[in-house]
Amino acid sequence: MTVLVEIRGVTKVYHRGRERVEVLHGVDLDIPRGDFVALMGPSGSGKTTLLNLIGGLDTPTGGSIVVQGRRIDRLSGGELAAWRAAHVGFVFQFYNLLPALSAQRNVELPLLLTDLSAAERHRRAQIALTLVGLADRARHRPRELSGGQEQRVAIARAIVSDPTLLVCDEPTGDLDRATADEVLRLIQMLNREHGKTVVMVTHDPKAAEYARRRVHLDKGTMTAEPVSW
């Protein structure tokens, strides 16, 4: 199995006023292509920080992050934005859909950055919505959807440009158990049937059970990496 994400000695330091806060202390992690990793740990352990670094939303203070053979920690802001658009899909706890746009338009957003025609963008968004079971809700605004439906629209938006990597930050944190299971089954299906590599931050052990393996962080350090691949 080839390694998709290779993290070596990554540190991340924040400055709050004069205070220096080191969130990650030399993290090493390999994520094979097609893996589904649950990043777990207590609050403040640095799991969301690590996820942000893997997704190219932030840059590390030290160390290296290689994704698909490319050092993303050395990319400029503009290059990183283009890289995210092409390679990463994001799913957040609070869905983060644009409230003024319909589900269809929300899903089409990443495709605005491509050269696709309006008709093709529309067609691909329809396919993504069909895949998450919401083709009949395409014209609905986020406020007209339930939490579970909103999260499925967010997942459709994350996969519409066919990224290699899906990063999910507490994707079920705002959902009830039954709806959370639906969403997790959907993410699992994307991993198993569509080959998406998934990195998911969660503090919920039940959610983590959907992953192929679990990685634990505590105080910015990897504590265990059971290999069940």
Next chain:
Amino acid sequence: MRYLPLLWAGLFRKKTRTILTLLSIVVAFLLFGLLQAVEVAFESGADAADAKRLLTTARYSIIEPLPMSYQRRIEQVPGVIGVAYADWFGAKYQNESNAFPVFAVDPTRYLDMYPEFTISGEQRLAFARTRTGAVAGKRLADRFGWHVGQKLPISSEIHPKTDGSLNWEFDLVGIIDAEDPAVRGNTDMVLINVAYFDEARQSGKGKTGWYIVRVADSTQARGISASIDTLFANSPDETKTQPEKEFAIGFAKQIGDIGALVTRILIAVFFTILILTGNTMAQSIRERIPELAILKTLGFSDGKVTALVLAEAMLMLVLGGGIGMGTAVAAMPALNGSTGGRFPPLFVGAETWLLAAALAAIVALIIGLPPALRANRLKIVDALSGH
């Protein structure tokens, strides 16, 4: 165009607020359109001025008459290629409120001076051949329902006939008009044949009001003006000659500096708009910081997000400005109708549209730039975590 739905959705995210802001922009641009039309109308005399035309009046006051015999002498000044004179008649039609300019002129010479006026060859000839002939501006003729061939009874404020009566009668033989709306206001007059007028008036025979002088080369206008004035220096009727444009501007300023007045009103209006829309725009973007962070997360670059915020400001100005200017244009026929032709024709010309577009772009830039820069500097991680 691909970003238009995104811009539109962002703009109308809070409909009531956006509609109220748009209304204020509409009103500002409506005012701009109307006031510019008034300014253009007032300055149309100067705008329509021909650089090759000079005006020679009495040195100290335009109301002082000049001898008609000056015509031949002015013609002999090197560089002069044509001369005509005109005399103020001061007319009323039917009642006191129907006042309009009437000038006593040599038909052929005068019309030769104003090639921008349109009149049929037949009517022009009739005017030259009819001693009691008169031609009227089309707007004036329409206002009073005059038609060619009718008698035109008008009374003069200052010129009695030899029998002491102020009531005159002319034969309307032609209608003058202009294709350029800026010139059309200058045709709101009646021209009468000086041959009959000079013979029939009680006093002032052999005198006229001012001269219109055409020169071959506009760059020589100053020198020729000086030569004309030198010709009559130290005579009982000294002259003052100046380019037509200067004369028209000076004449318009006797009413008031309309341009300065309009500019001051518009500065006040647009300053208010800047504060109002700038505040609304800043508030709107502030509320959407997480949404902008999501756009960046999805791969929109800092530059693209900055451009989107600026484009949203531009869209608001284009919408509000377009509706405002469109309303101003739509209001012109009603406004022109309500003045009954007593005011030069109001219109929104291409220049006013260009000015409006430039103004909209400047306002959009000023109100859009601060939130756009804020969006540019936005850090995804901070914005998503609510910092």
